Amino acid sequence: MIALDFWYEFASSYSYPAAMRIADVAAARGVTVTWRPFLLGPIFAAQGWRDSPFNIYPAKGRYMWRDLARIAARERLAFKRPSRFPRHTLAAARVALVGVGQGWVADFSRRVYAANFAEDREISEPAVLAEILTELGLDANAILEQSRAPDNKTALRDQITEAETLGIFGAPSFTVGQELFWGNDRLEEAVDFASG
Amino acid sequence: MIALDFWYEFASSYSYPAAMRIADVAAARGVTVTWRPFLLGPIFAAQGWRDSPFNIYPAKGRYMWRDLARIAARERLAFKRPSRFPRHTLAAARVALVGVGQGWVADFSRRVYAANFAEDREISEPAVLAEILTELGLDANAILEQSRAPDNKTALRDQITEAETLGIFGAPSFTVGQELFWGNDRLEEAVDFASG
Numbered sequence: 001m002i003a004l005d006f007w008y009e010f011a012s013s014y015s016y017p018a019a020m021r022i023a024d025v026a027a028a029r030g031v032t033v034t035w036r037p038f039l040l041g042p043i044f045a046a047q048g049w050r051d052s053p054f055n056i057y058p059a060k061g062r063y064m065w066r067d068l069a070r071i072a073a074r075e076r077l078a079f080k081r082p083s084r085f086p087r088h089t090l091a092a093a094r095v096a097l098v099g100v101g102q103g104w105v106a107d108f109s110r111r112v113y114a115a116n117f118a119e120d121r122e123i124s125e126p127a128v129l130a131e132i133l134t135e136l137g138l139d140a141n142a143i144l145e146q147s148r149a150p151d152n153k154t155a156l157r158d159q160i161t162e163a164e165t166l167g168i169f170g171a172p173s174f175t176v177g178q179e180l181f182w183g184n185d186r187l188e189e190a191v192d193f194a195s196g
Numbered sequence: 197m198i199a200l201d202f203w204y205e206f207a208s209s210y211s212y213p214a215a216m217r218i219a220d221v222a223a224a225r226g227v228t229v230t231w232r233p234f235l236l237g238p239i240f241a242a243q244g245w246r247d248s249p250f251n252i253y254p255a256k257g258r259y260m261w262r263d264l265a266r267i268a269a270r271e272r273l274a275f276k277r278p279s280r281f282p283r284h285t286l287a288a289a290r291v292a293l294v295g296v297g298q299g300w301v302a303d304f305s306r307r308v309y310a311a312n313f314a315e316d317r318e319i320s321e322p323a324v325l326a327e328i329l330t331e332l333g334l335d336a337n338a339i340l341e342q343s344r345a346p347d348n349k350t351a352l353r354d355q356i357t358e359a360e361t362l363g364i365f366g367a368p369s370f371t372v373g374q375e376l377f378w379g380n381d382r383l384e385e386a387v388d389f390a391s392g
Contacts, residue, residue: 033219035326047253047255057243057365057366059243059363059364060365060366062363063363063365063378066376066381067378070385167255167258167259168255169253169255169256169259170256180259180262181263182259182263183381185379185381186263189266
């Protein structure tokens with residue numbers, strides 16, 4: 001099987017439809033997806049941004065919310081504009097990284113996206129993450145503890161460094177080896193590239 | 197016939213494939229295109245940018261050139277990365293606006309894009325614009341003079357103001373009434389929207 005890396009940030013609005021679509025799109029073309037949760041904060045900070053560009057540039061932000069609503073309607077995805085944007089995602093990203101090793105990262109990530117962009121829940125709160133983990137039949141307390149262990153914190157920092165090395169500057173991004181594709185709009189192209 | 201407004205800037209890299217594709221895509225769906233040349237410079241300046249974001253943010257710029265090469269290959273468009281980017285486009289935009297009233301704006305615009313992004317020619321130079329006009333069988337000297345007339349300068353400024361009022365923040369953009377679509381990737385969606 002050919003593999004595609006899916007780089008996503010839980011606060012990223014366009015990562016929401018990508019996360020909901022990628023499993024089906026990739027499976028239809030025989031491509032395996034490696035879920036790579038990371039954080040855009042450090043990458044944006046390196047570009048001089050202390051906030052989402054959608055907040056820094058209001059016209060761009062207004063357009064994004066309208067565009068995202070159109071995409072959600074087309075994809076039949078529930079959508080509700082979050083009352084807080086962007087939400088803090090350090091805790092969620094650390095938990096997701098634990099899930100990479102334990103096989104539940106995709107299910108967890110889809111639920112976190114739905115919580116953020118369809119249910120307007122505060123995904124920065126450990127209690128919300130715990131609820132999602134419990135719904136998945138997992139031991140929430142044990143996983144939250146693992147997520148805060150030094151080796152997992154280091155693993156997330158390494159993941160961000162690897163994203164930067166690959167030239168990633170936004171989310172969602174898809175990589176196949178060194179080839180980079182950026183944006184929900186490029187999902188099909190990235191999967192086609194991966195499937196040769 | 198339903199009309200779609202096509203907002204483009206001659207320096208804009210992603211406007212190149214959009215300009216080359218739009219006539220066919222729109223005609224296939226029975227949609228009329230109104231070509232709306234404008235300038236991004238004043239709009240970027242209002243966002244605090246004195247240069248293209250693709251130059252300000254190098255990772256984004258590296259990606260854009262790779263992505264544009266992939267798009268050009270897919271669309272079978274000649275492509276050569278311009279040795280100067282972005283080029284000054286005030287003169288070209290003024291000439292194009294004359295062409296809106298005289299019926300040759302689409303042909304002229306496609307040739308200017310090819311000059312900039314396939315032939316690496318200096319489209320800021322009136323001599324290059326004159327050559328293109330002459331190739332189209334037009335009176336280059338008369339048109340260049342018209343393009344610099346006060347009413348045409350005012351018309352371009354009004355065009356930019358209208359773009360800002362519509363919430364346009366980048367190019368290419370497409371509008372159908374108040375509905376805004378941004379990016380070459382949104383061309384089909386915009387045309388579908390226009391055709392109801």
